[in-house]
Amino acid sequence: FSEREGVIWLDGELRPWKDAKVHVLTHTLHYGLGVFEGVRAYHTQERGTCIFKLKEHTKRLFNSAKILMMDMPFDQDAINEAQRLVVRENGLPEAYLRPMCFLGSEGMGLRADKLATHVMVAAWDWPSYMDPEARNRGIKVRTSSYTRHHVNIAMCKAKANGQYINSMLALREAIESGAEEALLLDNEGYVAEGSGENFFMVKNGVLYTPELTSCLDGITRATVIELANELGITVREKRITRDEVYICDEAFFTGTAAEVVPIRELDGRAIGEGSRGPITEQLQGMYFDSVRGKRSQNPQWLTEVV
Numbered sequence: 242f243s244e245r246e247g248v249i250w251l252d253g254e255l256r257p258w259k260d261a262k263v264h265v266l267t268h269t270l271h272y273g274l275g276v277f278e279g280v281r282a283y284h285t286q287e288r289g290t291c292i293f294k295l296k297e298h299t300k301r302l303f304n305s306a307k308i309l310m311m312d313m314p315f316d317q318d319a320i321n322e323a324q325r326l327v328v329r330e331n332g333l334p335e336a337y338l339r340p341m342c343f344l345g346s347e348g349m350g351l352r353a354d355k356l357a358t359h360v361m362v363a364a365w366d367w368p369s370y371m372d373p374e375a376r377n378r379g380i381k382v383r384t385s386s387y388t389r390h391h392v393n394i395a396m397c398k399a400k401a402n403g404q405y406i407n408s409m410l411a412l413r414e415a416i417e418s419g420a421e422e423a424l425l426l427d428n429e430g431y432v433a434e435g436s437g438e439n440f441f442m443v444k445n446g447v448l449y450t451p452e453l454t455s456c457l458d459g460i461t462r463a464t465v466i467e468l469a470n471e472l473g474i475t476v477r478e479k480r481i482t483r484d485e486v487y488i489c490d491e492a493f494f495t496g497t498a499a500e501v502v503p504i505r506e507l508d509g510r511a512i513g514e515g516s517r518g519p520i521t522e523q524l525q526g527m528y529f530d531s532v533r534g535k536r537s538q539n540p541q542w543l544t545e546v547v
């Protein structure tokens with residue numbers, strides 16, 4: 242992956258992909274204190290390639306950095322421009338973007354000061370995060386034996402690098418057991434989120450999602466809530482137990498990489514009919530139409546790269 246053609250934006254300039262390197266003493270590599278984003282650009286008929294909710298992602302990146310007390314050497318406009326640039330310069334009609342801020346090799350140890358924040362933005366073609374069939378068929382999910390972060394152990398509002406150890410342990414365990422994704426519970430046993438997605442369920446026509454405590458404040462989550470509001474669907478944020486999920490009518494995950502993915506089974510129990518439910522299908526359709534500029538509502542969600 243590191244030997245590909247193309248360019249990566251690093252600390253203000255474009256470098257050949259192969260040369261976008263850091264030293265082995267890079268602080269973030271040792272202790273995991275860094276912040277990042279996952280962003281997508283889609284091809285649209287009328288406006289060419291557009292980045293979906295670019296400003297919202299950049300804002301969350303800066304909020305994550307603030308929470309972790311990382312000094313940012315660039316402003317938000319510069320990072321927005323860097324993201325447009327990498328998609329454009331790599332000639333990508335659609336792309337997954339990865340901005341990341343990390344501490345450099347200016348010092349070592351937990352007490353190191355004078356550490357500089359470095360910023361990189363890469364973009365590549367990543368059509369489907371899960372099995373391409375997953376979006377129609379739905380996925381099998383397993384409740385994780387790993388608890389999601391406690392709000393006073395990890396800063397859950399930050400999309401921080403080190404937080405993903407927990408996600409990867411949960412995901413690997415789920416895949417090992419024959420499922421496609423994990424459902425993580427919080428330290429009190431309530432549903433938190435997937436390894437890299439927010440969770441929604443439908444019961445009697447009402448859409449439920451966990452409150453923003455131990456889950457990430459997902460940008461796709463916010464989009465789906467806005468789309469549901471547009472349809473007049475009642476949306477409620479509440480604590481959800483795993484057995485409520487077993488007997489709900491529909492369930493799905495949302496995330497920039499995963500997009501909107503139906504859940505057809507949790508812990509061996511079929512969800513609803515065991516296939517994508519009608520409200521899930523409707524919201525998923527609206528989501529894909531939004532990101533590809535096929536709806537007239539909310540043109541501000543898209544930013545042209547050219």
Ligand code: PMP
Nearest residue numbers: 437438439457459460461496497
């Ligand atoms: N939760 C976690 C743990 C994630 O990594 C992600 C992906 N960023 C999400 C939820 C979904 O967030 P978003 O919709 O902003 O991509």
